[in-house]
Amino acid sequence: MKHQEFRRVSVVSAFIAGIAMLAALFTFPSARAQDQTADAAAVPAGTILPVRLNNSLSTSKSRPGQIITARIMQDVPLANGGKIREGSKVIGHVVNVSSSADGKTEQISLQFDKLISSGRTIPIKTTLRAVAGFVEVMEAETPTDGPVSMPIAATQVGGDTAYTSGGAVVTRNGVDVGKSTKDGVVVQVGASGRQGRDCRGAIDGNSSPAAMWVFSSDACDTYGLSSIRIAHAGKTEPFGVIVLTSEKGQLKLPGDAGMLLRVQE
Numbered sequence: 001m002k003h004q005e006f007r008r009v010s011v012v013s014a015f016i017a018g019i020a021m022l023a024a025l026f027t028f029p030s031a032r033a034q035d036q037t038a039d040a041a042a043v044p045a046g047t048i049l050p051v052r053l054n055n056s057l058s059t060s061k062s063r064p065g066q067i068i069t070a071r072i073m074q075d076v077p078l079a080n081g082g083k084i085r086e087g088s089k090v091i092g093h094v095v096n097v098s099s100s101a102d103g104k105t106e107q108i109s110l111q112f113d114k115l116i117s118s119g120r121t122i123p124i125k126t127t128l129r130a131v132a133g134f135v136e137v138m139e140a141e142t143p144t145d146g147p148v149s150m151p152i153a154a155t156q157v158g159g160d161t162a163y164t165s166g167g168a169v170v171t172r173n174g175v176d177v178g179k180s181t182k183d184g185v186v187v188q189v190g191a192s193g194r195q196g197r198d199c200r201g202a203i204d205g206n207s208s209p210a211a212m213w214v215f216s217s218d219a220c221d222t223y224g225l226s227s228i229r230i231a232h233a234g235k236t237e238p239f240g241v242i243v244l245t246s247e248k249g250q251l252k253l254p255g256d257a258g259m260l261l262r263v264q265e
Helices: 002-041 134-140
Strands: 048-053 067-072 089-099 106-117 120-123 126-132 153-155 161-163 168-170 176-181 184-187 192-194 197-199 221-223 228-232 241-246 258-263
Touching (some): 067 106, 126 134, 126 241, 221 228
Antiparallel strands (some): 048 067, 106 120, 126 258
């Protein structure tokens, strides 16, 4: 009788141990996934965030405190091995709206300060590298027929050529700077200057390839927005505050405009 009881206890113990081992096996991948998400929580300085603006902004309707949002348009690889998923959200607000006494110069100041990715809200501070109007974004998203010997290509905002189906991305001078992906391009960021502004290449030692969506590797300043210029990109005081200026009356930045934000060091 005691022998049967001992066998019964042994079977139950073995059963419990088996369940514990299965639970550990199922929990391990989940823990790894959480670790990878945690890695993405620290966004390295110099990371490019390619976004499409969800809100339209104008000096006639926008008000200080107004919430603005933008969508990450392709997977963003991070220098620390993490990734920000396409579809993640960047949130900011209008800081100020102003106009000159004669009404000829109008300004909107804005700031992006939160990234929502993989269920986490991550504080960020960004500068503005480039902004493009809806038409320029749409044209860059539309591939064109190339030479018979070459795959279909798209002209990026700023002039690079991106060959589809994982093909190369080349500058106007024919330099290979990266490759295309299913939802954009991953390239080496180049230093550039436009409209009196300088855009840097690597920042804080972060020379990892960047997700640039429809923009060229050296895209800098405004495209297709002839009346708008970037008066302050946020790189200096006040840090993270982006100031857009129009010297031709009302400033209007339509929704669906594309932006290259860059995480500040």
